[in-house]
Structure formats: C-alpha cells, structure tokens
C-alpha cells in the first residue's frame with residue numbers, strides 16, 4: 001500500500017489543508033493515510049451529497065484545492081451534483097474514490113458500480129490508478145497521476161479532478177501495523193501559464209476601440225477582487241464606460257455600476273433599448289443572473305463582442321461573440337487603462353451613452369429605495385431589510401430560486417464593499433446551497449456567513465447540519481412560503497392550472513424541529529414590527545448558529561412582486 005499512502009504525503013507537500021472524508025471500507029487505506037499523515041484538517045460527513053457541497057464551499061472560501069474521499073458504489077455517485085457545480089463554477093476539488101479491482105466489477109460482489117469516468121465531462125480529467133502497486137513502474141505511475149491531478153485542479157482554470165483508486169483486500173493494516181510516510185516523495189510543481197495580450201490582439205482591439213463609441217462592459221459572476229475593481233473604476237472614470245454588474249459579480253464597490261439592469265430592461269420600451277444597444281461589448285467572469293440583460297443583448301446585438309478570460313469553454317451567451325482574449329481581466333483592464341482617452345465628438349458620444357445607462361440606473365435605484373411596503377410581511381421586503389442590515393465583512397450566500405433574484409433587484413451599496421457574495425450558479429441547483437455555506441463556515445470560522453434561502457432548497461439540503469462541527473458563524477434567513485414560489489412569479493407556469501400541484505409542490509415543514517435537533521437558535525419574524533429587533537438578535541455574534549424563519553404568503557409575495565414590476569413599467573408610460 002505504500003504507493004497509496006504516498007498520495008496523502010504528496011497532497012500534504014503540495015499544500016493541501018482540507019480533506020472531507022465519507023466513511024466506508026473500500027477507501028480505508030486512503031482514510032487512514034490522510035488521517036494519520038498529520039497535517040490535514042479533516043472533516044467527516046456521512047451524506048456524500050452534502051459532504052461534496054461542504055468541500056466545495058471550503059474550496060471556494062480558501063481558494064484552494066480540497067480533497068474529497070469516499071468509498072465505492074453509489075457513495076461516489078452522490079458527489080455528482082457538487083462535482084458538476086464545481087466544474088461549471090471553476091472550483092478546485094480532488095476526488096479520491098476507493099474501488100474494487102476491475103475484475104470484480106459486475107460480479108455481484110456488493111457495493112460496486114462502474115466508477116471509471118463516472119462524472120463524464122463534469123471533471124477536468126479522470127485518472128484510473130493501477131490496481132497493483134508493487135512494481136516500481138506502478139509506484140511511479142501513481143505518483144505522477146496524483147501530481148498531475150492536483151496541478152490540474154488549481155491551474156489557470158480551476159475545477160474538479162477525479163482519481164479512482166482500485167484497492168485490493170486487506171484494506172486495513174494487518175496486525176495494526178503502523179503506516180510509514182515517505183518524506184522525500186516526489187512532488188511536481190506547476191508554474192501557472194502566463195497569458196499576455198499579444199501585440200496583434202492589442203492592435204485589433206484598439207481598432208475596435210477607435211471605431212466604436214457605445215462601449216458596454218458586463219461583469220459576470222466572480223469572486224471579490226479588489227485590485228480588479230480598482231482597475232475597473234479607473235477605466236470607468238477615464239473612458240466613461242457603463243459597467244453592468246449583477247450582485248454575484250462582486251463589483252458593488254464601483255461607484256457607477258449599473259446594478260439594476262434586470263429591473264429596468266424588463267420594462268423599458270424598444271426606443272430606449274435601441275439607445276442602450278452597444279456597438280462594442282466587453283464581458284468577463286461567469287454568467288449573469290439578469291435574464292433581461294441576456295434577452296436585451298441577444299435581441300439588440302452588438303457589432304463586436306470581446307470576452308476576456310482564460311476559461312477553456314467559449315461561452316457565447318449573447319450570441320454575438322466575435323473575439324476572445326485569453327488573459328486575466330486584470331491584464332486586459334490594465335491595458336485598457338493605457339489607451340488614450342477619446343476626444344471631441346467621440347468623447348461626447350461616449351459620455352452620452354454612459355449617461356443613458358446611468359440615468360436609468362438612478363431612476364431604478366430611486367424606485368427600489370422607495371418601493372418596499374412598510375407594513376406587509378412579504379419576502380421581497382425581508383430580503384431588502386436583511387441586505388441593508390448585513391454586518392461589514394460578512395459573506396452573503398444566495399440560494400437558487402427567488403432568493404438570488406430578489407437580492408439582485410435590491411443590490412449591495414458601495415458602502416458594503418467588504419461583503420462578498422456567493423451563489424451556486426454553475427448549475428443553479430437548489431440541492432446544495434446550505435451545505436456550501438456550511439463549508440464556508442467550517443473553512444473560515446471568523447467570518448459571519450449569511451444565507452438567504454427558500455424553503456424547498458433549505459429542506460432539500462438538511463443534512464448540511466448532520467455532522468459534529470460547530471457552526472457559530474452560520475446565519476440562515478429562511479423564506480418559508482411552503483413551496484417553490486418562483487413558479488408563481490415567472491412567466492410561463494404562473495397561469496397554468498397545474499401550477500400548484502406540479503410546480504410549486506407545497507410542503508408543510510417549519511424549521512422549528514430541525515433547529516431543536518441540531519441545537520440551532522430559531523428566531524421567527526411573524527410581523528413587520530418585529531423585523532428590526534429580530535434582525536439585530538439574528539446578527540448578534542454570541543457563538544450560536546441561527547435560523548431566522550419568516551412564514552410568508554405566496555399570494556402576498558406575488559402581489560408585491562407584480563406591483564414592483566408595474567411601478568417600473570409605469571415610469572416609462574408617464
């Protein structure tokens with residue numbers, strides 16, 4: 001087993017800190033190697049689906065590869081939702097699965113499935129280790145594969161990598177022999193590729209830059225990056241650029257960001273959309289939440305569209321992509337900051353274009369500030385109140401469905417620049433939102449982690465709490481409308497006679513019993529008067545995890561959301 005035990009030593013020497021382990025026999029050599037090696041922070045969780053999302057949250061928080069270990073059989077399949085999310089969001093995970101030697105697959109030997117390449121395209125690479133480890137070639141092959149896998153997880157395009165480890169019995173050390181770690185195990189270091197803008201690319205871009213004055217920037221989902229935000233700010237001011245920034249782009253520090261495009265584009269007349277139509281579109285980061293931005297840019301197509309980034313996949317979200325520049329957004333915006341300002345008539349045109357966006361943003365912002373009803377207890381106004389009261393230096397996590405959408409309509413202010421926003425938008429699943437936040441809590445116990453979630457997403461992922469790790473920094477706002485309210489709010493299902501039974505899928509739970517089971521403080525808001533007081537108690541840092549539950553009425557939520565859209569529309573009718 002020495003070659004297998006060495007896997008833990010290689011990981012340790014390559015700086016891996018966190019390991020999430022799911023118990024089982026087939027993976028026992030891995031379990032023992034990682035636990036006895038001594039340098040890892042190991043967490044044990046029995047539900048593999050939840051464990052994988054916890055690992056994902058930890059990797060996202062530390063911006064470092066997390067190792068995820070499980071036994072053979074369906075255990076491994078349960079990692080799949082988080083693996084897919086990690087793949088599409090670029091989060092580094094190394095998955096190590098114990099397996100039977102290949103001759104035992106399909107031989108009714110129990111707990112055996114086809115594990116090779118099980119995640120298909122949802123991992124960056126799959127490695128099958130040799131199943132005999134004594135020959136020096138196999139020792140070399142295992143070492144090489146583990147090094148390569150680790151390097152792949154966290155290079156210029158991070159993501160999940162899977163190593164399947166066939167293990168022959170005996171799986172446990174005979175006579176309890178100690179495990180020996182080879183300290184001079186070989187480590188292959190990886191120097192990340194350096195991407196630079198070639199002179200050719202610079203000159204093609206500069207030609208476009210000179211040619212077009214309606215230049216629009218769209219920031220997609222990305223982690224907070226102060227240096228990049230400062231560069232963007234410089235470019236906005238120098239070149240008069242409108243920057244569309246969803247809440248998940250973490251660009252709320254920008255002074256002139258357009259944060260409410262989703263709100264106003266949804267209601268804007270065609271004439272306005274025509275004047276907002278860009279000639280040159282520059283995008284960076286992942287996807288955007290704003291559906292109206294996507295529809296607008298697909299219909300009112302730009303002439304040139306440059307996507308900046310080192311992603312392998314070429315996403316043509318707006319069906320207008322003409323160029324990709326494989327450099328980091330920092331180096332691109334650095335280059336942009338060196339280009340001369342436009343002068344005279346061109347300068348005027350650029351300023352005008354920026355002003356049209358700016359004006360719409362300001363009007364939407366004013367409407368949103370004034371909109372929220374003071375007495376009703378709908379979930380939109382609760383999200384608004386929570387966001388306004390978020391403590392500095394906390395993280396805001398948004399579950400899929402209406403939570404992330406409401407929050408995007410509300411937005412964060414420039415003053416809240418120390419708050420980082422996260423959401424599982426790689427696959428937009430409702431399945432691991434809570435576990436992901438738990439991973440953040442475990443990896444960074446100093447930071448307050450606030451999740452806003454709907455009830456279906458919340459109860460779906462209740463095994464997020466099923467372990468022994470304290471979560472004093474966890475705060476969950478549970479918008480309990482007893483079903484998937486989104487299906488009542490979006491165009492399409494809302495008016496179908498089947499909507500309640502087959503889409504909303506009512507459920508009756510409240511978090512009361514769950515909170516008692518897992519020793520979580522359960523706070524309730526059942527009237528608007530209690531909001532301020534309860535929010536204050538909720539954010540208090542007294543060493544206990546807390547869930548703030550608000551039972552809301554679907555019809556009221558629908559009425560409030562519709563009245564919000566109506567008010568946005570009325571602005572254009574008057």
Ligand SMILES: Cc1ncc(C[n+]2csc(CCOP(=O)(O)OP(=O)(O)O)c2C)c(N)n1
Pocket residue numbers: 400401402403428429430431453454455456457458481483484485486487
């Ligand atoms: C794993 C997964 N299953 C199903 C869906 C489809 N889906 C999207 S939103 C939603 C309902 C979510 O309800 P809830 O969490 O209560 O939020 P609300 O709609 O009330 O805001 C469903 C089933 C999904 N995104 N992910």
